[in-house]
Every structure is written in structure tokens, then in C-alpha cells.
């Protein structure tokens with residue numbers, strides 16, 4: 001297993017979910033799904049529940065994650081169902097987006113980098129969405145006190161309005177904030193933004 005605590009954390013969780021055949025979409029993925037048409041890139045795709053469903057509905061998808069368990073599962077489903085879905089195992093800390101997409105998704109990813117990398121990757125995402133296409137971004141924001149999944153010194157909690165500010169000049173289709181209780185009396189606070197490139 002790699003030295004990145006966050007990647008190990010999720011890979012262990014995904015192994016358990018594969019054993020239990022637990023592949024339900026999370027609430028953020030449910031909201032994102034209708035926006036994923038045409039060519040789709042999902043960064044930090046996890047087990048691929050969202051991309052598998054988008055591909056089943058006709059999207060052409062590239063799905064990237066560092067978890068070997070997640071990418072193996074995505075490749076297996078893509079082959080079994082003959083989907084236009086390509087799983088790529090890569091560390092997104094050093095990754096360059098190749099091509100232009102109708103939709104780019106990063107749900108629960110950007111907070112796993114330091115501020116400079118999180119903002120640079122967000123800017124790269126924006127540059128690789130086609131005009132008229134969409135970005136679907138979900139991050140943890142300030143107020144989050146559940147930190148167990150982070151590698152020390154390698155995470156970034158966005159300011160409450162920071163995501164919205166980053167998308168100035170885009171047409172914001174949806175923006176919401178949600179808080180969830182986490183273990184040991186902690187809390188996760190999320191911002192989710194869906195925006196169309198003008």
C-alpha cells in the first residue's frame with residue numbers, strides 16, 4: 001500500500017464495499033447524475049458508482065482515482081457491460097488533464113491536497129470544461145472537525161464562499177451547503193457547486 005494515508009483509508013473502505021457488493025450512489029452523486037452527458041471526466045471517482053451509471057445512460061467517461069480497488073472494479077464493470085468507461089489509476093497530486101469535456105466532476109476530492117494544489121487543480125478543471133459544459137465540485141469547508149481521513153499537513157478546508165468565488169463568470173446552476181455528524185462528536189461540512197461554463 002502507498003504512503004498516502006488518505007488513499008489507503010479509502011482503498012480499505014472500498015475493499016469492504018466490494019466484498020459487501022455495496023454500490024449505492026451517495027447524495028452528492030445523486031444530484032450530479034443528471035448533469036453528466038456527453039464526454040465526462042470524474043476525478044477522485046471512488047468506486048465508480050456515479051460513472052458507471054452515467055455510462056449506462058450513454059455518457060462517454062474517463063474515471064480517475066488512486067485506489068487500485070476502485071479502478072479494478074470500474075474496469076471490470078466496463079468490460080462486463082461493454083460501457084464507454086475508462087478507469088485510470090493515478091495520483092491526482094501530479095496529474096494533467098488531457099482533452100476537453102462536457103462535464104468534469106470532482107466530488108470529495110480537492111480537500112485531500114494542500115491549498116496550492118487544490119486551487120491549481122480546480123483551475124485546470126475549469127480550463128478543460130468545454131464552453132456550455134459543466135463542472136460539478138464538492139469540497140469540505142471550514143467548520144469541518146472530522147479529520148481522521150486526512151494525511152497530516154496535506155488537506156485543505158475551503159472557505160465557506162471560496163468555491164462560489166472561484167466560479168465567478170460561470171452560470172451557477174446549483175450551490176448548497178450541508179453538514180453531517182461524524183464519529184466522536186465531529187462534523188463534516190460540505191459545499192457543492194454545479195456551474196456551466198459561459
Ligand SMILES: C[S@@+](CC[C@H](N)C(=O)[O-])C[C@H]1O[C@@H](n2cnc3c(N)ncnc32)[C@H](O)[C@@H]1O
Nearest residue numbers: 010044045046065066067091092093107108112
Ligand atoms: C471522499 S472519496 C470520494 C469518492 C467519490 N467521488 C464519491 O463521491 O463517493 C475521495 C476519493 O479521492 C481519492 N483520492 C484521495 N487522494 C487522492 C489522490 N492523491 N489521487 C487520486 N485520488 C485520490 C480517494 O481514493 C477516494 O476515492
